[in-house]
Amino acid sequence: MKVTVDQDKCVASGQxxxxxxxxxxxxxEDGIAVLLDAEPPAERADGVRHAAAVCPALAIGIQD
Incomplete structure (x- = not known):
């Protein structure tokens, strides 16, 4: 899994x-999301997918 965050789209909701x-x-300084792990281990996949689903700005991309 590879994760990206489009910081230009991010609305700093924190979800x-x-x-x-x-x-x-x-x-x-502004609450914009930053990525700590661009290739998280499989056990974190559910949380990452949930984060992408609840992001109001659709700023999270996931590539399997």
């Missing part, structure tokens, strides 16, 4: 951090 805190974080 990704709640869903998968090992993979996503937010910048302190």
């Amino acid at each position: 990704c951090v709640v869903a998968a805190p090992e993979v996503f974080d937010q910048r302190d």
Whole structure:
């Protein structure tokens, strides 16, 4: 699994951090999502998929 975040689309809702805190974080200055792990292990796949599904800006991309 390869994960991307389009920071230009991100609206800083933080839903990704709640869903998968090992993979996503937010910048302190503006709350925009940052990727901590672009290729997370299989055991984190469910959380990453949930994060992508709940992202209001559809800023998370997943490639299997």
